[in-house]
Every structure is written in structure tokens, then in C-alpha cells.
Amino acid sequence: MNSDIVIRVEKLSKRYRYGGPAGLSTSLRSDITDWAKGLLQRGPKRRPTMHEVHEAHLDASPEYFWALKDVDLEARRGDVVGIIGRNGAGKSTLLKILSRITPPTSGRVTYYGRVSSLLEVGTGFHRELTGRENVFLNGSILGMKRSEIARKFDQIVAFAEIEKFIDTPVKFYSSGMYVRLAFAVAAHLESEIMIVDEVLSVGDYAFQQKCLSTMQDVTQKGRTVLFVSHAMETVLNLCKRCVLLVNGVAVTQGKPEEVVEAYMQTTKKGVQIKLAERKDRQGDGRLRFIDTWIEDDKGNRVRAVRTGQTLKIVALYKMREGETLKNLWVAFAIANQRGIKITDLGNVYTGDRFNGNVPRVGRVECVVPELSLNRGTYSYNVSADSAGSGTEDWVLQAGWFEVEGGDFYGTGRIPDTDRLVFMKHRWKLSPA
Amino acid sequence: MSQVSSVTVISAERHERFFQMLKDLWAYRELFVSFFERDLKVRYKQTALGAVWVVLQPLFLSGAYSIILGKLAGMPTDGLPPVLFYFAANVPWTGFSREITGAAMSVEGNANLVTKIYFPRIIVPAAFVCSSMVDFLVGWTILAIAAISLGYWHWSLVAITPLLMLIQGAIGLGIGAILAALNAQYRDVKNVIGFLVQLMMLATPVFYPISTLAEKVSPHAAALVLTLNPMAVVIVTYRDCLRGLALNWSLIGIALVSSLLVLFVGVWFFRKRETHFADVL
Numbered sequence: 001m002n003s004d005i006v007i008r009v010e011k012l013s014k015r016y017r018y019g020g021p022a023g024l025s026t027s028l029r030s031d032i033t034d035w036a037k038g039l040l041q042r043g044p045k046r047r048p049t050m051h052e053v054h055e056a057h058l059d060a061s062p063e064y065f066w067a068l069k070d071v072d073l074e075a076r077r078g079d080v081v082g083i084i085g086r087n088g089a090g091k092s093t094l095l096k097i098l099s100r101i102t103p104p105t106s107g108r109v110t111y112y113g114r115v116s117s118l119l120e121v122g123t124g125f126h127r128e129l130t131g132r133e134n135v136f137l138n139g140s141i142l143g144m145k146r147s148e149i150a151r152k153f154d155q156i157v158a159f160a161e162i163e164k165f166i167d168t169p170v171k172f173y174s175s176g177m178y179v180r181l182a183f184a185v186a187a188h189l190e191s192e193i194m195i196v197d198e199v200l201s202v203g204d205y206a207f208q209q210k211c212l213s214t215m216q217d218v219t220q221k222g223r224t225v226l227f228v229s230h231a232m233e234t235v236l237n238l239c240k241r242c243v244l245l246v247n248g249v250a251v252t253q254g255k256p257e258e259v260v261e262a263y264m265q266t267t268k269k270g271v272q273i274k275l276a277e278r279k280d281r282q283g284d285g286r287l288r289f290i291d292t293w294i295e296d297d298k299g300n301r302v303r304a305v306r307t308g309q310t311l312k313i314v315a316l317y318k319m320r321e322g323e324t325l326k327n328l329w330v331a332f333a334i335a336n337q338r339g340i341k342i343t344d345l346g347n348v349y350t351g352d353r354f355n356g357n358v359p360r361v362g363r364v365e366c367v368v369p370e371l372s373l374n375r376g377t378y379s380y381n382v383s384a385d386s387a388g389s390g391t392e393d394w395v396l397q398a399g400w401f402e403v404e405g406g407d408f409y410g411t412g413r414i415p416d417t418d419r420l421v422f423m424k425h426r427w428k429l430s431p432a
Numbered sequence: 433m434s435q436v437s438s439v440t441v442i443s444a445e446r447h448e449r450f451f452q453m454l455k456d457l458w459a460y461r462e463l464f465v466s467f468f469e470r471d472l473k474v475r476y477k478q479t480a481l482g483a484v485w486v487v488l489q490p491l492f493l494s495g496a497y498s499i500i501l502g503k504l505a506g507m508p509t510d511g512l513p514p515v516l517f518y519f520a521a522n523v524p525w526t527g528f529s530r531e532i533t534g535a536a537m538s539v540e541g542n543a544n545l546v547t548k549i550y551f552p553r554i555i556v557p558a559a560f561v562c563s564s565m566v567d568f569l570v571g572w573t574i575l576a577i578a579a580i581s582l583g584y585w586h587w588s589l590v591a592i593t594p595l596l597m598l599i600q601g602a603i604g605l606g607i608g609a610i611l612a613a614l615n616a617q618y619r620d621v622k623n624v625i626g627f628l629v630q631l632m633m634l635a636t637p638v639f640y641p642i643s644t645l646a647e648k649v650s651p652h653a654a655a656l657v658l659t660l661n662p663m664a665v666v667i668v669t670y671r672d673c674l675r676g677l678a679l680n681w682s683l684i685g686i687a688l689v690s691s692l693l694v695l696f697v698g699v700w701f702f703r704k705r706e707t708h709f710a711d712v713l
Binding site: 016096097098100101102103104105106107108109110112113114115117120124126129133136137140141142143145146169 | 438439440441442443444446447462463465466469470473474477478542544545546547548549550551707708710711
């Protein structure tokens, strides 16, 4: 049903220049000549101006790059479409174009219905103005009619739970009150189409949940939401459809589960210095690690895993000619991006002994079921020891992997991202 | 079935079309009102004297001019009492310089909005200029009271003021919009504004009567100033009203047309550059 399509994105592209936009001298001059020529010629017959001819050559220039290239996308009434991708994949650029903050270089977007975008809550709030004044200001910035704001005013204030302070300047508000009021206005938007940045759901836990449940309500009313997200669990919870951006290109579209899977796969092609060629290593060197990587539970090499899923760290080693080892202790020491040592994984702790004649070329794997690390980037050191002779090989930051948010507890509720680890736990309440 | 209330198209060409600009402006008319209110309310929040500041500045300046220029330099004042003569110029001029400066800084000042949400950006300087007009009216009221108490009141002042305000606002917004668009990308503009306004003041008969310019320099210079500088016409017309002279309608007509032209060029230039504000701010 064609008429049900409410958002249509066609061949959307955006080109940026490294180091910011071109100087005024070129663009001002071409603006003036464009304008003068435009006076004489209008409509499709208009000849290409100097500016447009110039544009055509930009593609060849190494100074320019495409932040987005030929992105196509459609959303039907009531769809919640999630847009995912790594940092720098073009998510923010797409969001900016969709919310009309910056124009595309080419291509077009068509919305059928009232559209509003929410890149942050409380845009335009003024410290000196009262809560009441800010509700009206912020509401009309978000595109609400003043009569509409007046009609919903009591609801908004009740939602924010700040009735007593509504005529106090917001500079005297606590940050919680401020955010509640800002969100209350946004929650009363009645647009048919919403463009939302997931950054919105940053805040304390209760606030996040309120945002998410409001989003769910919104979609149940048949409204369409385009949702740019960095958190896989929210995408899986909320979205009906999903788009994966890689280097400005929409590579996969479809069911969230499949697209999230594809996202995890794209991460495996990372840059890595070959472990075998690293010189910064310590130990006797009778045994050397030559490669290491991460696998998922199906044995695919990946760069990222989700919280709650299986993490498998694999390392290949090779022994020097003519050497034998009677036993082998292998350890992977995991640290987060800030260099905080999270934990050591080692067969010395689990008691899985590699005794007897250790194979000359071998593959060691360590399986972590139900990964309890929070979102983030982690590196690990690899080390091998043999009883009696000490360290054979030790390489700092031999490999790294990423952890994407996952539903660790199976309840859809996840602590803040600044918490390092999850722990399985149970609760009990009894009369005492 | 789908009931489509509005269709929005985003494309690179959107900003090239003049009628699209008018449509966008109309669609966001209520936001203009909100910004207008905000600018008005915020300006005197947490000031002890509030709107009195609007009057104090031109009043002190007029007093200073009367003493320094009148007593020391012996500058003639076209038969008006010196304070009234200078006040009639300082009220529109301080208003005008506030409009240009405020409009020029408005896009940078609202960067947090411009990078987060869409609206036709011209609303920001336009609302600022319009809210400054309210300040101007406060000053104008004091001017009227002074004229009445000194015996120089003529009803033509009331009749001509809306037209002169239109000229003043149009040229203020026109130049302000160009400066605002440039300032979004080049913060150099900030340093130029004060200097530019001072230069413009010298080319405007604020502290000298236009008749003296005609006598001491040349009648051509005076004619040139009046034809090219709409603000000169505005100030001269206020003074003519107080003196009870017949108004020079052809000059007022030229000033109106040229200020609207400046407004048009300014807004169009702004429109062409506003697409990049979010990328450069």
C-alpha cells in the first residue's frame, strides 16, 4: 500500500569538506554570480552555473568526502525505524538532514504528515524565564501551536510534577526538575512523524525508562518514529525495522535481529597489527602467540559481542623448533578503555590444565558464557607461562573487542553505561 | 486511511526558491511571536531599573552633546532646544545601533538552538529587531513628553512615526542579517560591528544638523547623505516634525524604498547562507 508510506528518503547524500566549509571568497563570489544568473534564467532550462560546474569537480578532490551516499529508506505509518552504525558511519549526519538542521548535497526526503524532531530535550530553555514561559517557548520551538500548548499546559505541568514552581525562573530549578519539565513538553508533541536521537534517553535510570515507555506509547498511537540509536538493546526492544549505516551507506535494512547481527559482523574487519609481528613482547620466547581474535558462540570471528552472550577469546601459538613444554598456563587479562584492569582469565584459576606434551602449534580458546561486561571497548593482554621456567610470552594489548549493550538480566532493564560489570543476582523479601 | 495533513520535502534546492522561503516563514509565524516575547522578557530580567535603561542612555548622551557640542563647539540646533534636538536623534539612533548589533550577534547567541532544531533562522534576528522596537517606543514616549512640555508638539509626529520605524527596522534587520550570517562563520565580524556602527553614526546627522552640513561642507554632501542613508532621513524627519516644518516626502519615499531593498538583499543573503549555520557554528 503505497499511500501508507509516510517517510521516503531517496538517494540522500551529503558531502563534507575536511576541515570545515570552503572559505568565503569562493562561495560569496559564486553566490553573487549564481544569483545574477538566476535572475535571467529560471526553471529547468536554467543552464548549470559556475557553482554547479565547480561542484561536479569536487567529487574528484581528496579534500571532500561523502558522509552519506545514496541512502534510500522508507517508513510506513506506525513504523519504528532504528538507524544503527558505528561512530562516524553517518548516523548524526542523517539525523541532521532528517531534522532539517543541515541540507543534503543531493537527494531528497519527503514527509507525509506533521514532522517534529527531538535531538535533545529542553532546546531553547532560557534560564531567566519561568517554567511557564519556558513551556510556551520550548513548545513553539518544537513546532506546537500556542493554542495547543495552552490547551495541554496543565497536563504538561502535572506530568513534570512541578506545579508549585511553575512561575519560578528555571535557573532556580534542580537539574531533575529542569529535565522533567523539558521532557514533559516533548512528551506532549502530537506530530505524526518523530525524528528522535537516542541521546534523549540518557539521564538517570527512571528518566530513561520514562522516555522509553513514552516512545512505546507514541508508536501505539500509530505515529511513525525514526530513531537513531547507539544501544542495541533499545533497537531490539522498540524497532520494527532497522537500517545499518556503514561509511555513509545503508548496507542492510530489515528486521532488527538480522540487522543487529549484520552490525556485529561488520565489526570484524578492524585494523590490527599482526600479533606475530609484534616486537614489544616479553618472555623466554620458547612459545609465541601468533594470532588472537574473538568469536561468537557460533564460531564466527567478530569484533563485538553483546552483554549476556558468549564471548570466546581465541589465541594461536607456535613453539620454537626443537622445544617442548610439559605444561602451559595461558592468561588473558582484560582491561577497559580507561586502562582499568577488569579481570584475568586463566586456566590456572579454572584448573583446566594443559599438561603433558603440549602441541607445537596450538589453538587456545577461553569461553566466557553470559558476558557480564557493560558496553564499551576492551583490550586484553595474552600471556603464557610454563611451570618452572616462568614467562614464555607476554604481549600487552594483544587484541581488543567491543561489547554492545545486551539484555543481561532478560528484563529489558539495564543499569547506566558507567557501571563496569553486571552480576546475576536474586532478591527475596520475607516478613521479619 | 491515511489522512495527510502536510507534505514536507527536504532537498538541496529547497533554499533556492523564494516562495518556499515565504511559506516557511508563514509556517513558523508563532515561533516568531515566542522569540519576540523571549527577547523582550529576558532583556530586563534581573536589572533593577528595567526599561528605564532604554531612556537613560539617549537622555545622558543628549545632555552630554548639549553641553559639549552646544556650549563648547557652538553647534547650531536648527532652532530647537539643544536637549530636544539631540534627544530626537539619539532615541532612533541608539535604537538602530542596538538593532544592528543585537541582530548581528543573534545567530551566534542562539547557536544551541540552531544546531539542534530547524526553523527559518531569520526569525532570530527579526524577533530581536522587533523587540527592540518596543524599547524604541518607550524612548519615543519620553521624546513626546519632552516635546509637549517644551511646546514643540505636532500631531504629525504620531502620523509619521510608524513609517519611520519601518524604515529603521528594515535597514537594521537588513544589515544585521548580513552581519549575522557572516558572523556565524567568521567571528571577525564581531570586532567590526562596533566600529561599523560608529562610522555609520558619523554619516548620520546625529550630533550635527543637516543644514550645517549643507552650509559648511556642500549642499551636495547633504543631499548625498540624505539619499544614500535612510537613517539620516529618519532623524531629519523627526526633527522636522518637532520644528513644525512640511515633510520632504520624496526623501522619505527614497529612504523607504532603499531600506526595503537593503532588507530584501539582507534576508536573501541570510537565507542562502543559513543552511550552513549548523555546520559552521
